[in-house]
Amino acid sequence: MPLASTGDIVSSAAHGVGAFNVVLLEQLEAVLAGAEQANSPVIVQISENAVAYRGALGPLAAAAREAIAEAAVPAALHLDHATRTDLVEEAVRCGFTSVMYDGSHLPWKENVARTRETARWCHDHGVWVEAELGAIGGKDGAHAPGVRTDPGEAARFVADTGVDALAVAVGSSHQMTRRTAELDLGLIRDLRAAVPVPLVLHGSSGVDDTTLTHAVHAGMRKINMSTHLNTVFTAAARSRITSQPTAVDPRGYLRPARDAMKHEVARMLRLLGEGPV
Template identity: 75%
Template sequence: MPLVPTQELFAVTPLAAGAFNTVLLEQLEAILAGATRAGLPVIVQISENAVAYRGALAPLAAAARTAIEAAGIPAALHLDHATRPDLIEEAVACGFTSVMYDGAHLPWAENIARTREITGRCHRRGVFVEAELGEVGGKDGAHAPGVRTDPGEAARFVAETGVDALAVAVGSSHRMTERTAAIDLELVRALRAAVPVPLVLHGSSGVDDATLAAVVRAGMRKINMSTLLNTVFTGAARDSLESAPETVDPRTYLRPAREAMADRVARLLTLLNSSPAPPAVP
């Protein structure tokens, strides 16, 4: 199936879009296999950090486009947490359907100015833009401990930049390996009432299943996930290697890792798009 424009993917997603990061080809395959099992749309994400690891954007982007086109479910391709305008330009040229410009580390006025400029350039190419509102007057970013997004400031930021989606700080943090984040659901509801574009939850790996379902009911429309899926993938690979330490063929341990991640993707997508929510995933 051809790439689906990100704005159209929101239209065909029942409740909230699952957006999952890939670094390896096996993870890309797992995301699409999981979405196919769930019968639900998905957003495949490639982050600036993943590009740095691989040394270039184009090869992984080409693999993602090819895999998505071969899949039987609607999927969009998103550049995650890009701080470099040149990388955003490259992603647009590579056919990404959306990008996230992360200017949350910048002072308020500079973040608005840069985000507005990038949004204008992307919109002229038909590309959906997500942005992040940092702590006003600070440079710690929207997901530093204790930071919370003010609804009034969020509404102003969207109005002044023209972005299509906004990542907000409501209690989650990146790279959490324990699912113990305390989410402010009242703040989510207040942001949903104040902001006219889809809200995005980053750092969702630290949020337990029941809270993820509640966050969606409160108004989140895009749920980003990376660390939890990396944990599942790596855990399955580790188990395989520990059970057969003589293994040298990487397919032997990457196959169960891919399968475990695909299963978790399917269950997460079902969780995010079920009402009421299904039982928690252990």
């Protein structure tokens, strides 16, 4: 299928939309195969960190576009956690249907100004824009433990910047390998009532199934996930390498890793798409 609009996928969703980060070709294949297995739209995400690892955006972006063109379900391509405007512009030139500009590490006024400028430029090029609020310091920014988004500030931020979606801090944190995060569901409902654009949950890897479902029904729409799927992928690869210590062909351990991630992507998409509980 042609690249889908991120905005169309999110706005047409009755419940949650899965947005899954990829670094390797096998992970890209797993996300799309899992979406096909679940018969669900999906958002493929490439982060600024993934670009740094690979040394360039173009090759992985090209692979994503080609893979999405062969997919049997709608899939969008999203740039995640971009702090550099030049990377945002490159992603738009590469055909991404949405970007997340992350100014959460900046003071309020500077975050608003830079996000507004980025949103205007992206909208001029037909690209959907996500942003977030945050505090200075630490990689987690808005998603550091204990940080919470104020509904009034969130509404003002959206009005002042013109973004299409907002990542909010409600109790999750990036890079959690245990699913023990406690979300403030009441705050999610307050944010949903105050903010006129879709809410995005970052750090979803640290949230268990039941809480994720409740978060979606409280008002979250785009659910970002990376570490949890990396954990599933790596566990399958490690198991195969451990059981066959003399094997040298990477296909021997990447194939089961890809399959394990595919099945988990399908499971998560079904979970996020469930009706009210």
